[in-house]
Amino acid sequence: MSGIFGVYYFDGQSAEPNVLQQMSDTLAHRGSDGADIWYQDNLGLGHRLLWTTPESLIEIFPLEKNNLVITADARIDNRNELISALEINHFPKEKITDSEIILAAYQKWGEQCPEKLIGDFAFAIWNKREQKLFCARDPMGIKPFYYYHSPNIFVFASEIKALFCLSEVPRKLNELKVAYYLEMFCEEQTTTFYQDIFRLPSAKSLSLDHNNQKRINSYWSFDPKREIKFNSDTEYIEAFQEIFFEAVNCRLRSAFPVGSTLSGGMDSSSITCTARHLLAKSGDQQLHTFSAIFPSLPEEDLRFIDERCYMDKVKSLAGLKSHDVRADLLNPLIDILWQDEEPISAPNLYIHQGLYQCANQQGVRVFLDGIDGDSTISHGWSYLTELAYTGRWSSLIKEVNAVSRRCRLSRKLILQKYVLEPLFIQPFTYLWQWLQRITHTAKPIRGLVNVNFAQKVRLLAQMQTVIRSQPALLFSSRQNHWLSLATGLYPHVMEIADKTAARSSIEARYPFLIVD
CATH class of the missing domain: 3.60.20.10 (Aminohydrolase, N-terminal nucleophile (Ntn) domain)
Structure with missing residues (x-):
C-alpha cells in the first residue's frame, strides 16, 4: 500500500x-x-x-x-x-x-x-x-x-x-x-x-x-479454454492445496504483524487456518484475526447472521490472537464518502473499515481477506444447467439430489431455478429485450433510472456497446465462471477496498485472487 x-x-x-x-x-x-x-x-x-x-x-x-x-x-x-x-x-x-x-x-x-x-x-x-x-x-x-x-x-x-x-x-x-x-x-x-x-x-x-x-x-486475460485434468479427486485436492498454500504464503511477507479477517464462512476460515499453519511452521509471530459481531441486534434478526459459533471453532486453535469488532455500533458514512470519491456498491463497507481500524491499533499492516472465494472456486450452479443442456440426465439427477441434501433446498426449486429458467425462460426474455431495443421501446431494466434521463445519455445503446462481445446465453459452466471473473465488478470492488484500507495504513491482500 x-x-x-x-x-x-x-x-x-x-x-x-x-x-x-x-x-x-x-x-x-x-x-x-x-x-x-x-x-x-x-x-x-x-x-x-x-x-x-x-x-x-x-x-x-x-x-x-x-x-x-x-x-x-x-x-x-x-x-x-x-x-x-x-x-x-x-x-x-x-x-x-x-x-x-x-x-x-x-x-x-x-x-x-x-x-x-x-x-x-x-x-x-x-x-x-x-x-x-x-x-x-x-x-x-x-x-x-x-x-x-x-x-x-x-x-x-x-x-x-x-x-x-x-x-x-x-x-x-x-x-x-x-x-x-x-x-x-x-x-x-x-x-x-x-x-x-x-x-x-x-x-x-x-x-x-x-x-x-x-x-x-x-497483457493478460483469462483463458476459458485452458483446462487442468487429473485422474482422481485426491489429485485435484492436492493440486488445489499446493496452489492455495502458495497463494497464502507469498502474501505473508511482512515486516509487521499480519492479520486476517475471520467470519464464519469458508473463505476467511480457510485463509486464517492456512496462514496460522504457515506462520507457525516458519516460527514467525502469531496471526491476528478480526471478526465483526452484532451482539445488540434483536434475537429474531441475529439468528440469521450470527456466525460466532463457527468463528469460535477457529479461534480455539493455537497461534491466533483474536479481536472482535462491534459492527452494530459503526456508522462512518461521512468518512466513506470522502475516502471513496464516488458512489459505491458496497453497503457493508463500514464493517471492513472498522476491521481495518482495529487492525491498525494492533500494529497490523498486512491484512489477509477472503474476497472472493465463492467466485474464484465458482458457485457451481451453472454446472446443473450445463448437464441439462447437454442431456446428461443421470448426472443431473445425481447432482440435484446431492445439492438438495447439502443445501437443504427442495429439488423442485433447484430444477426450476437452474434448469427450467436458464433453458426455457431466459432465452425468451433475451429475445423480448432484443425486440424492444430494435423497436426503440426498451426501458431501463431496474426502473431506478428516469426514462428521459436514460434516453439523454443513450443508456441502453451504451450498455449494448459494452456487452456486445459477450455471449448472451451461456450453457457451459466454464464459460459462466470465466465471464463472472472477467467482469468489471472485481476492479471496482478492489478500488473501494484499497481506499478503505489506505485510511488505516493497511495493505489488504487476497489469496483467492492469485493469477498465473
Whole structure:
C-alpha cells in the first residue's frame, strides 16, 4: 500500500514542484513512512510510502536508475524467480527491492514486462532516453490507477482526489456513469463518475510518448479454454492445496504483524487456518484475526447472521490472537464518502473499515481477506444447467439430489431455478429485450433510472456497446465462471477496498485472487 502520482506536460510547461507537493499532501493517508517527488523539465513523479514488506524498509521512491525513473505501489510475489531470470546478483536477495526488480524487468523485456510479474501492482516508469512514460496495473486490479489525458497534459494518481490538485483537470459529472450505477452495470471498466477522468483497467498497460500518442495494451486475460485434468479427486485436492498454500504464503511477507479477517464462512476460515499453519511452521509471530459481531441486534434478526459459533471453532486453535469488532455500533458514512470519491456498491463497507481500524491499533499492516472465494472456486450452479443442456440426465439427477441434501433446498426449486429458467425462460426474455431495443421501446431494466434521463445519455445503446462481445446465453459452466471473473465488478470492488484500507495504513491482500 502506497500512493503514486505524476504529471506529463506536452505544451512546453515545466512540472512544478509545488503542484507535485500538493498531490503528495492529498495522498498523505496512503503513506506515512516517506514522501518524495522527482521532476525534470516537463515531467514529474511522486510517491507516498507505506512500509509493509521487509524490502520496503529500504525502498527509495521515486527511484532513478539507468535513465529510468519509477514510482510504484507494488508487491512482487515471484521475486526469487525474477531475481534469477534477471541475474540481479549484486546484492543479497533481501537487499533487492521490488522497484528494482520491476525496473530490471522493464530493461530486459520492455513493455512486455508486466507479463512476467506476479503480484499486486500499479506503477509508472519514465524512460528518459526515449521520452516515454509507461504504466501498468496488475491482472485483477488490486492496485488503483486513475488518470486524466488532454492535448496538453497527462496526470495520474492512486486516487482521483489527487488529480484535482491541477487546475487543468475538470470536475464535471459523468451522467452516463450515474446511469450505469443505478442500473448496477459494472461491465464498463474505464470510466469514472467524472467526465474525462479514467481508470486504467486491470491487466492493461499504458504508454505515452513525447508526441502525446497514447497506447493501451492488454497483457493478460483469462483463458476459458485452458483446462487442468487429473485422474482422481485426491489429485485435484492436492493440486488445489499446493496452489492455495502458495497463494497464502507469498502474501505473508511482512515486516509487521499480519492479520486476517475471520467470519464464519469458508473463505476467511480457510485463509486464517492456512496462514496460522504457515506462520507457525516458519516460527514467525502469531496471526491476528478480526471478526465483526452484532451482539445488540434483536434475537429474531441475529439468528440469521450470527456466525460466532463457527468463528469460535477457529479461534480455539493455537497461534491466533483474536479481536472482535462491534459492527452494530459503526456508522462512518461521512468518512466513506470522502475516502471513496464516488458512489459505491458496497453497503457493508463500514464493517471492513472498522476491521481495518482495529487492525491498525494492533500494529497490523498486512491484512489477509477472503474476497472472493465463492467466485474464484465458482458457485457451481451453472454446472446443473450445463448437464441439462447437454442431456446428461443421470448426472443431473445425481447432482440435484446431492445439492438438495447439502443445501437443504427442495429439488423442485433447484430444477426450476437452474434448469427450467436458464433453458426455457431466459432465452425468451433475451429475445423480448432484443425486440424492444430494435423497436426503440426498451426501458431501463431496474426502473431506478428516469426514462428521459436514460434516453439523454443513450443508456441502453451504451450498455449494448459494452456487452456486445459477450455471449448472451451461456450453457457451459466454464464459460459462466470465466465471464463472472472477467467482469468489471472485481476492479471496482478492489478500488473501494484499497481506499478503505489506505485510511488505516493497511495493505489488504487476497489469496483467492492469485493469477498465473
